[in-house]
Amino acid sequence: MREHSRGDDSPVVASSAPHATVSETLGGPASRDFLETSPVAGYLTDEAGIIIYYNQLAADIWGGRPRLREVRFCGSLQLRTPDGRLLPHADSPVATALREKRAVRNYRVLVERPDGSLLPIRVFATPIFNARGDLSGGVNMLIEEPDDPPADEITQRMRAIIESSDDAILAKDLNGIITDWNRGAEQLFGYTRKEAVGRSVTMLIPPDRADEEPSILARLRLGEKIDHYETVRQRKDGTLVDISLSVSPIRNRAGHVIGASKIARDITERRRAEEQQQLLIQEMNHRVKNLFTVASSLVSLSARTTKTSAELAAVLRERLGALSQAHMLTVPAASAEPDRLAHATTLHSLLKTVLAPYDQGGAHATVRGPDIVLTGRSLTSFALLLHEFATNAAKYGALSTEQGGVEIMCDSGDEMFTLTWTERGGPPVERTSDGEGFGTILARATIGSQLGGEIRREWKPDGLVIRLTAARDRL
Incomplete structure (x- = not known):
């Protein structure tokens, strides 16, 4: 047993006994002198755990100097257990x-x-009692663990990699409580590290996917790793985000699973690209089928007006060439120039090109009304729409017969431009609605999202009437 001096020169017992006894002068000059000269970090608290004094070695361990009588139990930013779990003060x-x-x-x-560094220490906390046996405070001595430079270097390197990663990286315990949260997680989900750590990871899971977390935790307890699990999570503002999730168990030194690390990657753009790819594949399939059908219709139409095979070949070659030119107008030009969409033409010229394969004599299509200039995206959009109208007319409508024809009327107002496509003289009209074919869906998407207008079809007994409107400022 050793004896140290108290402020009133009475002995303070420090031994292997469960507690020590001091007088009410806890935190007095003698106690402070003892801590200041001690080779070990230490601090004193009152009976409620409020820190009333600490030495410089304790401040060095904490990495800061907390204000006395304002901090309770410990002066560190936070504590963790040896396996990395949060340990509340x-x-x-x-x-x-x-x-x-x-x-x-x-x-x-x-x-x-x-x-952000983690310092392993051993703690020796002892309650202090006054002469009457009442609890008057406590003393806590902190001893640093022996340094392990390679391990510390690896830890710091891994922490730097995690913090600089654009992917969201977080850790949780086996109860689903978040224990770590990097900068990527802040950016993806909107919660700061302070807001996220200590809360359940279920705050990120939409209500309709609440059954996912128990399943994931059950697999983790078995030591399973979950790779590239695609799901949906909820941000702080309530919006949903598509993510690819990889989950790995975290083990302690004994090899027991104590938690999990998660890497979440935003795959919203990839999903959009996949949807766009599917749309393009459908469009390509639609166009190829259209071209075969239209080509067949051109052969039949040309055969009715020619008498020799040579004449048929010449007429058909000319019409297929015109069809090729019209088709090319529906494909945006690829160019390295930043102003690659600046190419312009007039609506009437566009109509003439699109209708050329079916109206080489000029008797099957008429265009009336004011002309307008089309540039950039509006040119591609109009070319796509008019090409769709013409090919459908050639397959099923007025342009599929020798007697049929199309009249296009243009009308330009202050805010909206209107094009009315009227077919006459074709086969009897039996259809009464647009249906939901790819061409209809594509036309609706084009006119709505790109041209700020709408498209309506009216199936009259003597032919189809299409009314297309577009915002002038989109042209």
């Missing part, structure tokens, strides 16, 4: 020593400092 060794009035010694913890 209210459950720290000194809090336990004061609450249970017993010494808590040789307890291993990790001190997290403001720079």
Whole structure:
């Protein structure tokens, strides 16, 4: 047993006994002098756990100097257990020593400092009682674990990689409580590290996917790894985001699973690209089928007006060439020039090109009304729509017969431009609605999203009438 001096020169017992006894002068000059000259980090608290004094070695371990009588139980940013789980200050060794009035010694913890580093220490917390036997405070001595430079270097390197990653990386315990949260997670989900750590990971899971987390936790407890699991998560603002999730178990030194690390990658753009790819594949399929059907219709139409095979070949060659030119107008030009969409033409010229394969004599199509200039995206959009109208007319409508024809009327107002496509003289009209074919869906999407207008079809007994409107400022 050793004796140290108290402020009133009475002996203070420090031994292997469960507690020590001091007078009400806890925190007096003698106690401070003892801590200042001690080769070990230490601090004093009152009976409620409020820190009333600490030495420089304790401040060095914490990585800062907390204000006296304002911090409770510990001056660190936060504590962790050796396996990395958060240890609330209210459950720290000194809090336990004061609450249970017993010494808590040789307890291993990790001190997290403001720079993000983790310092392993051993804690020796002892309650202090006055001469009457009442609890008057506590003393906590902190001893750093022996340094392991290679391990510390690896830890710092891994922390730097995690913090600089654009992917969201987080960790949770086996109860689903978030223990780590990097900058990528802040950017993806909208919660700061302070807001996220200590909360359940279910805050990220939409209500309709609430059954996912129990299943994931069950697999983790078995030590399973989950790779590239695609799902949906919810941001702080309530919006949903498509993510690819990889989950790996975290094990302690004994090999037991104590939690999980998660890497979440935003795949919204990839999903959009896949949807766009599918749309393009459908469009290509639609166009190829259209071209075969239209080509067949051109052969039949040309055969009715020619008498020799040579004449048929010449007429058909000319019409197929015109069809090729019209088709090319529906494909945006690829160019390295930044102003590659600046190419312009007039609506009447566009109509003439699109209708050329079916109206080489000029008797099957008429265009009336004011002409307008089309540029950039509006040119491609109009070319796509008019090409669709013409090919459908050639397959099923007025342009599929020698007697049929199309009249196009243009009308330009201050805010909206209107094009009315009227077919006459074709086969009897039996259809009464647009249906939901790819051409109809594509036309609706084009006119609505790109031209700011709408498209309507009216199936009259003597032929189809299409009314297309577009915003003038989109042209």
